[in-house]
Amino acid sequence: MSTTQSIGGETVTTKLAIRMEDSLQAFAVRAACFIGELDVPYSEEFDGHDFGATHIIACVGEEPVGALRVRWFQSFAMAERLAVVQRFRGHNIGQLLLERARKLAESHGSNMLYAQVLPVDVKYWEKQGWRRLVAEDASSGGKRIVAVVRAVDPNKPLPDVEAPESVMLRREAQLDASGLPLGTVSN
Amino acid sequence: MTESQSAGMAMSNHPVVTMKLASTSDELMQCYMLRAAIYMGEQHCPYQEEYDGNDYSASHIIVYVDGEPAASLRVRWFATFIKLERAVVLKRYRSMGLFLPLLRWAMELGRKKGYTKAYLHGQRRLWPIFERGGFHKVDVKPFHFSDHEYGAYACDIEVDEKTRPTVVTDPMVLNRPEDRLDEPGILEQSMDRGASNPHAEWTERRAN
Numbered sequence A: 001m002s003t004t005q006s007i008g009g010e011t012v013t014t015k016l017a018i019r020m021e022d023s024l025q026a027f028a029v030r031a032a033c034f035i036g037e038l039d040v041p042y043s044e045e046f047d048g049h050d051f052g053a054t055h056i057i058a059c060v061g062e063e064p065v066g067a068l069r070v071r072w073f074q075s076f077a078m079a080e081r082l083a084v085v086q087r088f089r090g091h092n093i094g095q096l097l098l099e100r101a102r103k104l105a106e107s108h109g110s111n112m113l114y115a116q117v118l119p120v121d122v123k124y125w126e127k128q129g130w131r132r133l134v135a136e137d138a139s140s141g142g143k144r145i146v147a148v149v150r151a152v153d154p155n156k157p158l159p160d161v162e163a164p165e166s167v168m169l170r171r172e173a174q175l176d177a178s179g180l181p182l183g184t185v186s187n
Numbered sequence B: 001m002t003e004s005q006s007a008g009m010a011m012s013n014h015p016v017v018t019m020k021l022a023s024t025s026d027e028l029m030q031c032y033m034l035r036a037a038i039y040m041g042e043q044h045c046p047y048q049e050e051y052d053g054n055d056y057s058a059s060h061i062i063v064y065v066d067g068e069p070a071a072s073l074r075v076r077w078f079a080t081f082i083k084l085e086r087a088v089v090l091k092r093y094r095s096m097g098l099f100l101p102l103l104r105w106a107m108e109l110g111r112k113k114g115y116t117k118a119y120l121h122g123q124r125r126l127w128p129i130f131e132r133g134g135f136h137k138v139d140v141k142p143f144h145f146s147d148h149e150y151g152a153y154a155c156d157i158e159v160d161e162k163t164r165p166t167v168v169t170d171p172m173v174l175n176r177p178e179d180r181l182d183e184p185g186i187l188e189q190s191m192d193r194g195a196s197n198p199h200a201e202w203t204e205r206r207a208n
Helices: A020-037 A093-108 A119-127 B003-012 B025-042 B091-096 B099-112 B124-132 B186-193 B202-207
Strands: A002-007 A010-016 A053-060 A063-072 A077-084 A112-117 A146-151 B017-021 B058-065 B068-077 B082-089 B117-123 B143-145 B148-156
Touching: A010 A093, A020 A053, A020 A063, A020 A077, A020 B025, A053 A093, A063 A093, A077 A093, A093 A112, A112 A119, A119 A146, B017 B099, B025 B058, B025 B068, B025 B082, B058 B099, B068 B091, B068 B099, B082 B091, B082 B099, B099 B117, B099 B124, B117 B124, B124 B148
Parallel strands: A077 A112, B082 B117
Antiparallel strands: A002 A010, A010 A053, A053 A063, A063 A077, A112 A146, B017 B058, B058 B068, B068 B082, B117 B148, B143 B148
16 A cells, blocks of 8 residues: 555555455445446446456545556556546545556556546646647547557657557457346346 | 347337346446445445445345346345345436335345335435335434434335245245245255265265
8 A cells, every 4th residue: 555645634545456345445436436427337337347457446544535447458558447536536536546557557567558538538637647649630530539648657758659549549349248247137 | 039129129118127136246246336326426425334334244136227237225134124225226217216116126025035024214305205105104203324314114014924934934945046935946956966965974975
């Protein structure tokens, strides 16, 4: 656990999900934000990638208040599902989670972090040291998602084009629908 | 018509609503996540209060609408009554009238297990719904926790004394999945294998 600041006298820490209970905390924070607040369907939020990924959790005292999922690819680490519980926003908890992800990627030997973000959120990510993978013009034109990247080691900036857009923007293959933890219509 | 076609048609006109006892870790996780969405996401309940330590001594009911997790309820089993808790319906399904059917399904589960009383703590704004569902106040005095005011409600459940499970009920009926006590369960199928008593000493097993 790393300590960086406190909110209302409670210490803010981050941890990796290593026990069942940790994973549940990360899932609950995501469900509160994405399903509860943003009305994302359960089956989209819990998309089948949760158990091939690493979750980072931010806690205020004992209370889990933020979560981030990191998926591991050969040439990059993908940060996704960044969520901070509403009443704890404005305390840089997202930044804390992203920094923990950067350190984790560093320890894995990754040299690039990658994320797909909504256009409205690009400024936030740029403030955290990320940049658009492709120039603004190329990523407009009806696309709802902007790819952003950042170097794991700030002293070793990424080459201009590390990977072509056609490869980087490709969504991971959809899992077999029958493999998803969806409800059956039995009984 | 294939199954998926009929499901597709159902989705467009009449959503298929399914209720079941959460019996796998995936189904349980769906219940927990619906609770997080509503209690943590909408009602700003802290995680530690929402997951209060009683989840693993309780049963959960999960409701699907067209296969998508939509509602959930937790049941705790006391000696003389069942306690219905953590009832949630996801925002997008709230106009479907799932809440009372979910309560009734839980009470039906209680009835099958022989319980004659259901009990719950109802948020003040929901009191008319519970009263419509046949619940009456146990005590007029409201109380509060996790930022909400509650009233204690109870409802009698009619149980057939002849069919309710007791210690003299067929043991294999008591072994069935609890929401399907009236159908043969997987352990009845296992009876075909006979009793080889695998815990017995190896020589003893070989003797037959």
